[in-house]
Amino acid sequence: MTDVAEVLASLRRAPDVEADNLTAVDASDRLILTEADAALAEVDGDRVAVIGDRYGALTLGAAAAHGLTGMRVHQDPITGEQATARNAARLGLASAYRSHGLDEALVRGARVVLLQLPRSLAELTEIAETVARWADPAVTVYSAGRLKHMSRSMNDVLARSFGEVIATRAAQKSRGLIARGPVRTDPPTYPARTTVPELGLTVVAHGAVFASGALDRGTRVLLRHVDRIAPDARRVVDLGCGTGLLAIAAARARPNAEVIASDRSAAAVASARATADLAGVTLTVRREDALADEPDAGVDVVLCNPPFHEHTAVHTGGAEKLVRAAARVLRPGGEMWTVYNGHLHYRGLLARTVGPTEIVDRTPKFVVTRSVRV
Structure with missing residues (x-):
């Protein structure tokens, strides 16, 4: 043809x-x-x-x-x-x-x-x-x-x-x-470095990464809970990791756990890897589609701040795909912690796909839920 x-x-x-x-x-x-x-x-x-x-x-x-x-x-x-x-x-x-x-x-x-x-x-x-x-x-x-x-x-x-x-x-x-x-720009603008004082981190961000070098509001809300989520977890995934801030926080809280930062974006993976290296934190960073390289039922915790766009279209299909991926890789009793815009009403999706889901935090814009894999 x-x-x-x-x-x-x-x-x-x-x-x-x-x-x-x-x-x-x-x-x-x-x-x-x-x-x-x-x-x-x-x-x-x-x-x-x-x-x-x-x-x-x-x-x-x-x-x-x-x-x-x-x-x-x-x-x-x-x-x-x-x-x-x-x-x-x-x-x-x-x-x-x-x-x-x-x-x-x-x-x-x-x-x-x-x-x-x-x-x-x-x-x-x-x-x-x-x-x-x-x-x-x-x-x-x-x-x-x-x-x-x-x-x-x-x-x-x-x-x-x-x-x-x-x-x-x-x-x-x-x-x-x-x-x-x-017209050549010297030095190039990206990757850019931004200090986030509340995390004690310098974020390295390529241009295409979500939220660039900033700490987006949804991630900030979920970060309130990272220290207390499943403290004995041995395998933790930051699904849709962006610059890797959730993964880095989880790795700091659980130095003996393997923490995986996963994203489909090349810019996100490069940013997360560089940010973790600069922070002296060890992560496994993978570019993959919805945890395609992760075996079934071997993860203790999945952290996720899912998207609600598919390129330029407002569509929840991408988030649904990530929730299904989390359900597949979580062990029985494993936990998925999700933050999302409150108007999206993901609680039903999480309950149907992962397991019993409770709201653990709510702000005027965001909801944080805990789902337990059955």
């Missing part, structure tokens, strides 16, 4: 959540491919970098349109990598790309960069600075996003790393930003 429309129509989100209101491709993907079409026709695949491709629309669309191979691709969530690999294998396009971190190897010498704009300005800053630092001086970045998730600040972020930033006309509620003339 080489018809681009057919390729895009065939893409699936799995292993991410599939639902009627969640799509693998949107108009911003199509806009990027349209704007970059002429440039892609003039370069070899190894001069193309793709960043933020959610499920392979940019990578596999470019490959189908121009027969490109060897493109370099960075996707922060491991589920995006896995979905793209599944889609590529099904379409016979596995040779179209190679996965990379957000680093020099991704963009060294690139002439064309395809970028799905992230909502986070911090993430966009790290991406823009990385491209400007290592790509070919003649590089052009073709980016786009949905209008409802874009802001003028995105232009400003790109303008700090590129001499020219041009906005395209809007199309199907999406708009493109095209950037040229890279």
